[in-house]
Amino acid sequence: MSAGEQYSSASSEARDLWALLSVVLEAVTLPYDAYDYDERIRERAGEAKSAVRDAINQGPDRLGWHTDWLRHRLTAEQADAQAREKNRCRRCRTPFDPADGRFDGNARHRETPWCRGCVDNCHEGGAEHVCKICDPARYGGEPR
Ligand SMILES: [Zn+2]
Ligand SMILES: [Zn+2]
Known part of the structure; x- marks a missing residue:
């Protein structure tokens, strides 16, 4: 109405x-x-x-x-x-930069909502490292 x-x-x-x-x-x-x-x-x-x-x-x-x-x-x-x-990483909120060629830069990691830097951070992280990228279930997201 x-x-x-x-x-x-x-x-x-x-x-x-x-x-x-x-x-x-x-x-x-x-x-x-x-x-x-x-x-x-x-x-x-x-x-x-x-x-x-x-x-x-x-x-x-x-x-x-x-x-x-x-x-x-x-x-x-x-x-x-x-x-x-x-158009920005859902974890660190940095805008994606497609021109950033660094493996740990601000370009989007494949088709994911994450930047390369955050994904690299998961791989580099020690045994205690968890975040919503590598352990989504813990953060209330869908496990992958
Ligand atoms: Zn990020
Ligand atoms: Zn992680």
Whole structure:
């Protein structure tokens, strides 16, 4: 159900404002355990701020436009974050560097979500070494 249907007795201006408020709230809300929380929340708050600032400057007739714009920016931010997440090592969080030719460098190790450095670290590690790459079951992942 859209905001409009839910509050059918409200004026359309009030509904437009309601919709903008909802998107602003969404903009400044991220799970606290999101990996780069600080950086992402800053970016999203920045987008929300410029949408609200422009909406205030341009008056009530343009609320819908700013709501759509902000919604669009949030979708783009989400997609960027997912792409970053896919392109870095899941253990050390370093971005993969396909140009890094070192056997223990930052290139991706085969088709795995790990970098070569972390995988090499498993091989080099002493008897006490365990991590989520070489012993995934211990870390709540799927054994391989
Ligand atoms: Zn790594
Ligand atoms: Zn390991």
